[in-house]
Amino acid sequence: MIPSNWYNIVPDLPAPPPPPLHPGTRRPVGPDDLAPLFPMELIGQEVSGERYVPIPQEVLDVYRLWRPTPLIRAHRLERALGTPARIYYKYEGGSPAGSHKPNTAVPQAYYNAREGAAAHHRDRRRSVGVGAGVRLRPVRPGVPDLDGTGLVRPEALPPLPHAGVRRHRARQPLPVTGAGSKILAGDPDSPGSLGIAISEAVEVAGATPDARYALGSVLNHVLLHQTVIGEEALAQLPEMPDLVIGCTGGGSNFAGLAFPFLREKLAGRIRTVFRAVEPAACPTFTRGAYAYDFGDTAGFTPLLKMHTLGHSFVPDPIHAGGLRYHGMSPLLSHLYELGLFEAVTRAQNECFEAGVRFARTEGIVPAPEPTHALAETIAEALRCRESGEEKVILTALCGHGHFDLGAYDRYLAGELEDYTLPQDRIDQALSELP
Amino acid sequence: MIPSNWYNIVPDLPAPPPPPLHPGTRRPVGPDDLAPLFPMELIGQEVSGERYVPIPQEVLDVYRLWRPTPLIRAHRLERALGTPARIYYKYEGGSPAGSHKPNTAVPQAYYNAREGAAAHHRDRRRSVGVGAGVRLRPVRPGVPDLDGTGLVRPEALPPLPHAGVRRHRARQPLPVTGAGSKILAGDPDSPGSLGIAISEAVEVAGATPDARYALGSVLNHVLLHQTVIGEEALAQLPEMPDLVIGCTGGGSNFAGLAFPFLREKLAGRIRTVFRAVEPAACPTFTRGAYAYDFGDTAGFTPLLKMHTLGHSFVPDPIHAGGLRYHGMSPLLSHLYELGLFEAVTRAQNECFEAGVRFARTEGIVPAPEPTHALAETIAEALRCRESGEEKVILTALCGHGHFDLGAYDRYLAGELEDYTLPQDRIDQALSELP
Numbered sequence: 090m091i092p093s094n095w096y097n098i099v100p101d102l103p104a105p106p107p108p109p110l111h112p113g114t115r116r117p118v119g120p121d122d123l124a125p126l127f128p129m130e131l132i133g134q135e136v137s138g139e140r141y142v143p144i145p146q147e148v149l150d151v152y153r154l155w156r157p158t159p160l161i162r163a164h165r166l167e168r169a170l171g172t173p174a175r176i177y178y179k180y181e182g183g184s185p186a187g188s189h190k191p192n193t194a195v196p197q198a199y200y201n202a203r204e205g206a207a208a209h210h211r212d213r214r215r216s217v218g219v220g221a222g223v224r225l226r227p228v229r230p231g232v233p234d235l236d237g238t239g240l241v242r243p244e245a246l247p248p249l250p251h252a253g254v255r256r257h258r259a260r261q262p263l264p265v266t267g268a269g270s271k272i273l274a275g276d277p278d279s280p281g282s283l284g285i286a287i288s289e290a291v292e293v294a295g296a297t298p299d300a301r302y303a304l305g306s307v308l309n310h311v312l313l314h315q316t317v318i319g320e321e322a323l324a325q326l327p328e329m330p331d332l333v334i335g336c337t338g339g340g341s342n343f344a345g346l347a348f349p350f351l352r353e354k355l356a357g358r359i360r361t362v363f364r365a366v367e368p369a370a371c372p373t374f375t376r377g378a379y380a381y382d383f384g385d386t387a388g389f390t391p392l393l394k395m396h397t398l399g400h401s402f403v404p405d406p407i408h409a410g411g412l413r414y415h416g417m418s419p420l421l422s423h424l425y426e427l428g429l430f431e432a433v434t435r436a437q438n439e440c441f442e443a444g445v446r447f448a449r450t451e452g453i454v455p456a457p458e459p460t461h462a463l464a465e466t467i468a469e470a471l472r473c474r475e476s477g478e479e480k481v482i483l484t485a486l487c488g489h490g491h492f493d494l495g496a497y498d499r500y501l502a503g504e505l506e507d508y509t510l511p512q513d514r515i516d517q518a519l520s521e522l523p
Numbered sequence: 524m525i526p527s528n529w530y531n532i533v534p535d536l537p538a539p540p541p542p543p544l545h546p547g548t549r550r551p552v553g554p555d556d557l558a559p560l561f562p563m564e565l566i567g568q569e570v571s572g573e574r575y576v577p578i579p580q581e582v583l584d585v586y587r588l589w590r591p592t593p594l595i596r597a598h599r600l601e602r603a604l605g606t607p608a609r610i611y612y613k614y615e616g617g618s619p620a621g622s623h624k625p626n627t628a629v630p631q632a633y634y635n636a637r638e639g640a641a642a643h644h645r646d647r648r649r650s651v652g653v654g655a656g657v658r659l660r661p662v663r664p665g666v667p668d669l670d671g672t673g674l675v676r677p678e679a680l681p682p683l684p685h686a687g688v689r690r691h692r693a694r695q696p697l698p699v700t701g702a703g704s705k706i707l708a709g710d711p712d713s714p715g716s717l718g719i720a721i722s723e724a725v726e727v728a729g730a731t732p733d734a735r736y737a738l739g740s741v742l743n744h745v746l747l748h749q750t751v752i753g754e755e756a757l758a759q760l761p762e763m764p765d766l767v768i769g770c771t772g773g774g775s776n777f778a779g780l781a782f783p784f785l786r787e788k789l790a791g792r793i794r795t796v797f798r799a800v801e802p803a804a805c806p807t808f809t810r811g812a813y814a815y816d817f818g819d820t821a822g823f824t825p826l827l828k829m830h831t832l833g834h835s836f837v838p839d840p841i842h843a844g845g846l847r848y849h850g851m852s853p854l855l856s857h858l859y860e861l862g863l864f865e866a867v868t869r870a871q872n873e874c875f876e877a878g879v880r881f882a883r884t885e886g887i888v889p890a891p892e893p894t895h896a897l898a899e900t901i902a903e904a905l906r907c908r909e910s911g912e913e914k915v916i917l918t919a920l921c922g923h924g925h926f927d928l929g930a931y932d933r934y935l936a937g938e939l940e941d942y943t944l945p946q947d948r949i950d951q952a953l954s955e956l957p
Contacts, residue, residue, distance in 0.1 A: 154595060154886060155617065161588060183589065183617030185886040187925055452588060452619040491621055491925040 091149060091156045092320040094141035095313045098348045101355050106423040107394040110381060112523060118391045126294060126302045128204040134310040142313060151195045155184040156317065160325035165450040172470040173479045178486040179322045179346060188456065188488030189342055190305055193314035197303045266292045268387035280406035283414040288387035306339025307384060307418050315345025322483065323349050329359045330483035332469060336461040337365040338411045340418030342487040351429060363430035366461040370508045371404040373397065373417045374425055374432035378519050384416055392523060395422040399518025405508035407437050408496035409457035435464045436507045441500035443467050444490065456488035457496055525583060525590045526754040528575035529747045532782045535789050540857035541828040544815060546957060552825045560728060560736045562638040568744040576747060585629045589618040590751065594759035599884040606904040607913045612920040613756045613780060622890065622922030623776055624739055627748035631737045700726045702821035714840035717848040722821035740773025741818060741852050749779025756917065757783050763793045764917035766903060770895040771799040772845045774852030776921040785863060797864035800895040804942045805838040807831065807851045808859055808866035812953050818850055826957060829856040833952025839942035841871050842930035843891035869898045870941045875934035877901050878924065890922035891930055
């Protein structure tokens, strides 16, 4: 069944995560600094020291649309690989948006509505959402929409609908924000990024009376909401995993699955190893710095201590748009520094190869983001074939790839790029850290 | 839980359905006539007199990927409509294909594999599937694929991906079949149809050694497999419906939901009314003849007694591609003649309006096909608002609209056509009945 609480890992950690800082004073930001952007209940969750946060009944009533999500043993994939490993995946693709994003979009909408933003107004342009595939209000013609890839001009988006919903919603010509204009002035062919999208969303939220900003990943309260994934998996699994694997962009998918298992590990009840997989084109944990940086490209947010490639870094346009973020969840970054999980990278073509392999054996076409976790899962299962080890692997299948068939098409036609990321691009962006 | 049997309505009917006829002899076709196209187990199911057919364990093991599917009360839609009606929907969009089609694709693949077609061969081109969104084997570059809309030339397909998967799969230039060539010679701009797609698939299956043909709707065994939908709904509902509403193209979605409830009604245990909804552009029940006709455009199939607009009728290119079929399930047609359900039509724009209304209240973007049922459901709920009647309505939400965002885009931009269907087009096609 659906858990009745979200799990907050912070009080179980051996050390607290470093606080966000005001970019001017470099002192910790307080609730008042965040109030223009978020409702108080979410600000409270952001800094909460409680291990469990009750899920409101109204949110549970919506979760019931797609939760609990299935936990599936990948029997056919195991057989195809000839591995003694036992592979389980937690599938979030049956949600209305086809991904794990509604797990946090729904409570964010709920708290915003309860505190008066976005509700009780005829003008619905009150909460501005951004992220991979979910927005907090329905599309209406004539209402300017922000686009999750940033740079909200339809002509700036890739010809293939790798961004799915987002491209659809950007069909009508939209005003480019001040931040967007500046970026386009510097690079008219900018492929956009999550960092740019955050700048544009924060700018619009700030310029719209009573508007709030809703984030799809990165912050503590978003990761908190996603822990329903891991709590369910913990109850569904017939055996505890030796290894938990998830992809990381802003970190909410991996954290959502891993945190409840990390709680069990920190309490000494299991010995699971955790592994984050990031794209070779955006290797935040593996090649970034652990430093205070802006959460967005234009520098509108507080400074966050996190693994970052530098806020001015714009990742190459791989199809896994949800992983194209220069930074990383500060909480996950803190856990990484504490040695609580490993991180590896995978390149675009090997990820799509894993996605096709998975689709042909398990029947589900995965989104490009979780193919990173699948590529690592398959590699681990093949290592087990060599060693004979009967490892139990749990992986996060955070969304379907029905919006990404154009990307699969390009992969199958041999047209997909494997970008290399020269060190000087990283060095350049890191030299601009605040 | 998942039912352990499929339900066959035939033995519960007051009269048996008329048999398929050989087009040359006009005598009933026997198993030998069908053996080149279908495995024996499916032929047996096609003519079975047993009320229940056990679902093989291997099929149940795959059904578990997405079944049981949720049965959801549309509280928010009810509130938005201000109706005293209670609306329930059975949602099949969480399946790997995003629709109800895998309910039959999986058992068809299973029986084909067990009888040697499609399995144990290095050349996988053994089972040729057609239908709305599901094919029986994975895409491989270099292997010619049939397209569910017929006329398998990528340039013949609409610019917006209303056909989703299908358009994707037709990206590589494909040979047009003999049947397709003939149709294109008569109308180079033919929009295709399910009848054309069946002709092309049967032609390819016939020309490929050991190939079999897999159908997505129309025939008895397909409807049989879909009864898992209704059996689950029957067990999940807290109250029996006064009205069951489903869209009909070939009929499998409506039959899958309705048949188990019809069993209860035929046994005198409930008094439910059943209503099929078809597109105004393809009004088979409401404006077609009940006559023997070919199941496909080119005349390759046996003659089926069914409601038909004439096998030469090509529906206008509405976005609900799964409803663009000139004929109708012979079994459902028989039930319609027995007076067991009603049929109505809905036009394209009112269906998309219902789809948007549903998405804005229930959070799920529906496929264009089930928006026909939603338009009728909403109209009925508004009638209840007038009358004060607390009617219990159950509707089939057979798939998500993630492949159809382009169509929604066109609707929201006011660009969507509402075709009118002149009577002389129907008269012309019906004059060519065999």
